[in-house]
Amino acid sequence: MGLRDRWEERVLPRLTHQALQAEPALTWRRDVCAGARGVVLEIGFGSGPNLEHYPAAVTTVLAAEPADLAWELAAERMAAFGRPVSRVATDAASLPAADGSVDTVVSTWALCTVPRVEDALREARRVLRPGGTLRFVEHGLSPDARVARAQRRIQPWWGPVAGGCHVDRDVTALMTAAGLSVEVERAADVAGWPGRSWGWFTAGSARPA
Numbered sequence: 208m209g210l211r212d213r214w215e216e217r218v219l220p221r222l223t224h225q226a227l228q229a230e231p232a233l234t235w236r237r238d239v240c241a242g243a244r245g246v247v248l249e250i251g252f253g254s255g256p257n258l259e260h261y262p263a264a265v266t267t268v269l270a271a272e273p274a275d276l277a278w279e280l281a282a283e284r285m286a287a288f289g290r291p292v293s294r295v296a297t298d299a300a301s302l303p304a305a306d307g308s309v310d311t312v313v314s315t316w317a318l319c320t321v322p323r324v325e326d327a328l329r330e331a332r333r334v335l336r337p338g339g340t341l342r343f344v345e346h347g348l349s350p351d352a353r354v355a356r357a358q359r360r361i362q363p364w365w366g367p368v369a370g371g372c373h374v375d376r377d378v379t380a381l382m383t384a385a386g387l388s389v390e391v392e393r394a395a396d397v398a399g400w401p402g403r404s405w406g407w408f409t410a411g412s413a414r415p416a
Contacts, residue, residue, distance in 0.1 A: 227316055228256060231397050235344045235410055236260060236315055238393070242342050242412065245310025248334060250299045250327060251317025255281035258288040268292045269309070271299040300326035304334040312341040318381070319346060320372045328385035332415050341387060344410035345378040349396070354403050361404055374404050379411075387413035 227236070240260035245267075249257060252270035254277050261268070267290060272278055278294055285292045296302050300323035312331040321327045331341050349355050358375040365374060379389045391411040398406025 232316075232408075235393070235408060239313065239315055239342045239344045239410055242340070243311040243313055246308065247311045247313055248295075248302070248304060248309045248331070250312065250314040250331065251320065252281065252294070253277045253317075255284035255288075255292070257313060257315055258284045258292070261288075265311075266290060269304065270294045271296040271302065273297045298323075300324075300330060302330045302334055306333055307336045307339075309334040310336055310339050312339070314341065314343045314345065316345060318343070318378055319374070319376055320370055322371060324376065324381055325385060328382055328387065332386050335415055337415075339414070341382070341413040342411075343378070343382075343413070344408060345376075346374065346405055346408055347376045347378045348374075349403065349407040351396075351403075351407075354396075354407070358404050378409060382413050383416075386416050388416040389413045 227233075236257065237260050240257050241262060243261055244264040246269065247261065247265050247267065248269045248271065250271050252268075252272040253274075258268065258281075268288070270278070270292065272294055281292075295304065299317075299321050312335060314331075318324055318327070335341065348358060355375070362373060362375045366372060379391060382389050389411060390413070391409055393408075393410045395408055396403060396406050397408050
C-alpha cells in the first residue's frame with residue numbers, strides 16, 4: 208500500500224470519525240436527522256455518527272460508504288442503534304436500490320467528497336419514493352465573493368490531501384441540476400478566518416421536481 212493509499216484508506220477515515228462530532232456541527236446534524244423516516248439511504252455513512260440522532264420513525268438504514276475502515280469503526284454504533292443497517296454500495300453514484308424504494312436520503316457533509324456528485328444526486332432522486340426527501344447539511348461555496356475566491360484558490364491543493372473534498376461546490380445548484388426541488392432551511396458561516404473557506408454550511412431538504 209502506497210503512502211497516498213494509506214492516508215486515504217487508514218488515516219482519513221479515523222480523522223473523519225472524530226470530526227464534526229461536537230458543536231456547532233452537532234446541532235446541524237441533529238436537525239437534519241430528525242426529519243428522516245422509514246427506509247433511509249445514507250450517502251457517506253462514514254463511521255455512523257448519524258445513527259444516534261435518527262428518530263424511531265426510521266426503520267432501516269442503507270449505507271453508501273467507500274471506506275472499509277469507516278465501516279469497521281461503525282460497528283459499536285450499529286449495535287447500539289438496534290435496527291437494520293447494511294452497507295449496500297461503496298459508490299453513491301451507482302446504487303443497487305430499486306426505483307422509488309427509499310423514503311429518505313441523508314447526506315451530512317458527504318457531497319463535498321463524492322467523486323461523481325452529479326450522478327450521485329441523480330441516483331438519490333431515482334431511489335426516492337413519491338413524497339420522499341433528501342435531507343442534507345453540507346459545506347460548500349460561500350455566497351461571499353471574497354471567500355469564494357479563496358475557496359477556488361485553495362481547492363487544487365486541498366482536494367488531494369483531503370480525500371477529494373471540495374470546498375468550492377455549489378451544492379444546492381447541483382441538486383437543482385439533478386432534478387431536485389431544494390428548500391434551504393438554514394445557511395450560515397460557522398467559522399471566522401481562516402476557517403471561512405470550510406465554514407459555509409447549508410442545510411435543508413430536496414424533493415424530486
